[in-house]
Amino acid sequence: MGLIGDSPDTAENLFALTDRLFRANSLGDVYDAALDAICSLLGCERASILLFDQQGVMNFVSWRGLSDGYRTAVNGHTPWVVGEKEAEPIFVPDIGETSEPDWLKERIAAEGIVGLAFVPLFAAGEVVGKFMTYFPARREFTAYDRDCAVAIARQVGFSLERHRAQLARESAEDRLRESEERFRHMVEDAPIMIWISDETGRCLHINPLLRDFWGVKDIATFNWGDTMHPDDMERVGGLMQKAVAERTNVRVKGRYRRADGAYRVLETVARPNFGADGSFQGMIGVNADVTEREEADEHKRLLINELNHRVKNTLAVVQAMARQTFMGDAPRTLQQDSFEGRLSALAQAHNLLAAESWQSASLEEVARKSVNGDADVRISFQGPHVKLEPRQAVTTAMALHEMYTNAVKHGSLRDAKGRVRLEWRLEQSPEPLLVMRWSEKSPLPVVPPTRKGFGTTMIKQALGAELNADIDLDYLPSGLVCTVTARLPERERRQ
Amino acid sequence: MNPLAGKRILVLEDEVLLALEASDTLEEIGAIIVGPVHRVEAAMALLDSVRPDAALLDVNIAGDTSAPVAQRLAGKNIPFVLATGYGNRTDIAGGRAIIDKPYNRRQLQAAFREMFGMEDSLPPRP
Numbered sequence: 001m002g003l004i005g006d007s008p009d010t011a012e013n014l015f016a017l018t019d020r021l022f023r024a025n026s027l028g029d030v031y032d033a034a035l036d037a038i039c040s041l042l043g044c045e046r047a048s049i050l051l052f053d054q055q056g057v058m059n060f061v062s063w064r065g066l067s068d069g070y071r072t073a074v075n076g077h078t079p080w081v082v083g084e085k086e087a088e089p090i091f092v093p094d095i096g097e098t099s100e101p102d103w104l105k106e107r108i109a110a111e112g113i114v115g116l117a118f119v120p121l122f123a124a125g126e127v128v129g130k131f132m133t134y135f136p137a138r139r140e141f142t143a144y145d146r147d148c149a150v151a152i153a154r155q156v157g158f159s160l161e162r163h164r165a166q167l168a169r170e171s172a173e174d175r176l177r178e179s180e181e182r183f184r185h186m187v188e189d190a191p192i193m194i195w196i197s198d199e200t201g202r203c204l205h206i207n208p209l210l211r212d213f214w215g216v217k218d219i220a221t222f223n224w225g226d227t228m229h230p231d232d233m234e235r236v237g238g239l240m241q242k243a244v245a246e247r248t249n250v251r252v253k254g255r256y257r258r259a260d261g262a263y264r265v266l267e268t269v270a271r272p273n274f275g276a277d278g279s280f281q282g283m284i285g286v287n288a289d290v291t292e293r294e295e296a297d298e299h300k301r302l303l304i305n306e307l308n309h310r311v312k313n314t315l316a317v318v319q320a321m322a323r324q325t326f327m328g329d330a331p332r333t334l335q336q337d338s339f340e341g342r343l344s345a346l347a348q349a350h351n352l353l354a355a356e357s358w359q360s361a362s363l364e365e366v367a368r369k370s371v372n373g374d375a376d377v378r379i380s381f382q383g384p385h386v387k388l389e390p391r392q393a394v395t396t397a398m399a400l401h402e403m404y405t406n407a408v409k410h411g412s413l414r415d416a417k418g419r420v421r422l423e424w425r426l427e428q429s430p431e432p433l434l435v436m437r438w439s440e441k442s443p444l445p446v447v448p449p450t451r452k453g454f455g456t457t458m459i460k461q462a463l464g465a466e467l468n469a470d471i472d473l474d475y476l477p478s479g480l481v482c483t484v485t486a487r488l489p490e491r492e493r494r495q
Numbered sequence: 496m497n498p499l500a501g502k503r504i505l506v507l508e509d510e511v512l513l514a515l516e517a518s519d520t521l522e523e524i525g526a527i528i529v530g531p532v533h534r535v536e537a538a539m540a541l542l543d544s545v546r547p548d549a550a551l552l553d554v555n556i557a558g559d560t561s562a563p564v565a566q567r568l569a570g571k572n573i574p575f576v577l578a579t580g581y582g583n584r585t586d587i588a589g590g591r592a593i594i595d596k597p598y599n600r601r602q603l604q605a606a607f608r609e610m611f612g613m614e615d616s617l618p619p620r621p
Contacts, residue, residue, distance in 0.1 A: 308580055309579075309580040310580075311580070312579075312595075312596040313510050313513070313580055313596060315596070315597040316510065316513050316580070316596045316597035316598070317510060317513060318597075319597045319599070320512050320513055320515075320516040321512070323516070323600075324516075391509070391510070391557070395511060395512075398512075457512075457515060458512070461511065461515055462511040462512050462515065465511040465514070466511050466533075
């Protein structure tokens, strides 16, 4: 026996429910239509709809004729759990005849309810809630009641399903929108320049960093090629055109004119951009300003070159020193001592320079280091602060070392009471001069040397040339007096 | 006969001791030294009044390169040998002889002997 055939009212009520659900704009409309249909089709005055919440608790969402206290007391009560697939309506003619706990029976009775039914609501094949119908007296439920209840539950279930699908879609759209927004912010705020070009290579979109870099006012008329350094145009333009033509990835560095006019090195990494249908839409790329990195690389390269140069030059100096030291006919052990002393003087000068980042060294420090441990013992120093540039410092150190060893071997320092004064002053007469004098005071008479060796070369020629100086060597009976009159260029005197 | 005898060779080397060594080495095989000079400007000034037969140029001169001197010499068809601690500096050598620092006396002499020995039979290098 068909349900609808039973009564014209049944059909009419079900049509009305279907129609109202179809027109429902909100879940409230759905619940209202459902409660109306339950009351009229099952002949009750009280009914309710409950749905599982996120935590799986069965909560009242809409009701008719139930007290707050009742709802609070029985909220959460359910014969089913979330996601159950096989659930049948439960009809209870008289709650007093069930095995429910006494407190529940008493609460239900207190609400004036005797008969009641639990009808599961399904969405997408799973229990999502239930509707309840309540009767004030014992109720013998019929097959007709069951059919009506299930028909209503099905209809409501479809509506809930539709509503949930709608929510899910909206939520997905929200997430997509949020994701796009997030992505847009990332692009806008990214500390890297980002651009999208069309299939001819013309910029369609550029992010603010790139906009600021180029000072773009109107993207429609902007041509990035105009900002390219003329010397890089052919290479960079060629590579970009090739990538566009062949639709390949490209990585290229080039100089571009920034809005302030300065050329900066940008490294571009770009890839072809394809639409959803696979059509080529242009390129998408990032530009990073690598100017500092390039400069650092260049600086490093220069430093390595410079180091190489210095090492080779120093080796060449040592080579010359060795050849000249071992050239004469002095005993081998003496030659070795001389050579070691000279190497050590060279190394001391390098130490002083390294401490000043190889910029300069003070004359006084250079002098003190050149006389072994004799500084302030037998040798005194007097003069203003003078800075020597690296090469001058090295040559001065080596020349002073020669004067010192000569004094120890043949001059005033042969004797414990012998002395040396090293004095220097700056003069303006009229060109700026550094006048430095090494004067020995020997208690024993000193005999002038008979032959010129490496020491004389170092002092007269090397020091003379390096300091652009006149060198005056005066061999007195009291020892050597060496006067160095150096015409220092402008930059050394400024210190 | 020694092809270097009486040839005037300009020596440009900023390391004074090395300049003296090189001059000494070249004098040993009969050359007459022009200089030695230790700065690019000094070399340029010298070239205003003297035309050497050849030159020995250190590439790095007090932080600069001797390229201007090399160009000037090339313009006058004066052959030269480059000495460098930089390794390969073909950019300013232009196909000319390079000797690596530190070089010894024999290497330096050989470079100039070759220069003058070959000039008799070969056209000047480009």
